[in-house]
Amino acid sequence: MTRFNFDPLFRTTIGFDRLARLMDAAEQQAEPSSSFPPYDIMMDGDDRYRITMSVAGFSREDIDIQAQENLLTIVGRKEQKETGGEYLHRGIAERDFKTEFQLADHVEVKGANLSDGLLTIDLVRDVPEEKRPKTIEIKSSAPAGFLDKAKKLLSDSSPKKAA
Numbered sequence: 001m002t003r004f005n006f007d008p009l010f011r012t013t014i015g016f017d018r019l020a021r022l023m024d025a026a027e028q029q030a031e032p033s034s035s036f037p038p039y040d041i042m043m044d045g046d047d048r049y050r051i052t053m054s055v056a057g058f059s060r061e062d063i064d065i066q067a068q069e070n071l072l073t074i075v076g077r078k079e080q081k082e083t084g085g086e087y088l089h090r091g092i093a094e095r096d097f098k099t100e101f102q103l104a105d106h107v108e109v110k111g112a113n114l115s116d117g118l119l120t121i122d123l124v125r126d127v128p129e130e131k132r133p134k135t136i137e138i139k140s141s142a143p144a145g146f147l148d149k150a151k152k153l154l155s156d157s158s159p160k161k162a163a
Helices: 007-012 017-028 146-156
Strands: 039-043 048-054 063-068 071-076 097-102 107-115 118-125
Touching: 063 107, 071 118
Parallel strands: none
Antiparallel strands: 039 048, 048 118, 063 071, 071 097, 107 118
16 A cells, blocks of 8 residues: 655644544544445534434434544444345345534534435535634834835924024
8 A cells, every 4th residue: 555655744834733643534534434334524604513414214313423523523333123024125225324513613513403314514614703713913123124224314404494
């Protein structure tokens, strides 16, 4: 397996250790990602997101949603029932699934709803005030430069009234 070296990427960054771990984990992931159940991720405004999963045949009791740190895990376990008949075609997938989403910092799960076979999970990014970008004032402690001295001389040489 080909290994990538991400060291050059992190030479100019500070505090992105978590990102490096995520890239290493993605590279080393042994099992291919499953596309079951199908899902959509929608951005609803600047800091609001919605995940919609098609979970036809699953009830609220069959689905477990857990959010821990920066990982959202959705697990569906369907108890197999004998119908007593023989299927000629079976197109409705009722197999168990586990889907994980990596969440960015400060993204929180606000709620989940199951309706008409669609599971919707609402997410909000709520960055605390102390973590938001702020403008830093630049102060000058150097002595006045040539232009500053010239401006001062020009303003001081205003015509004086004769007494």
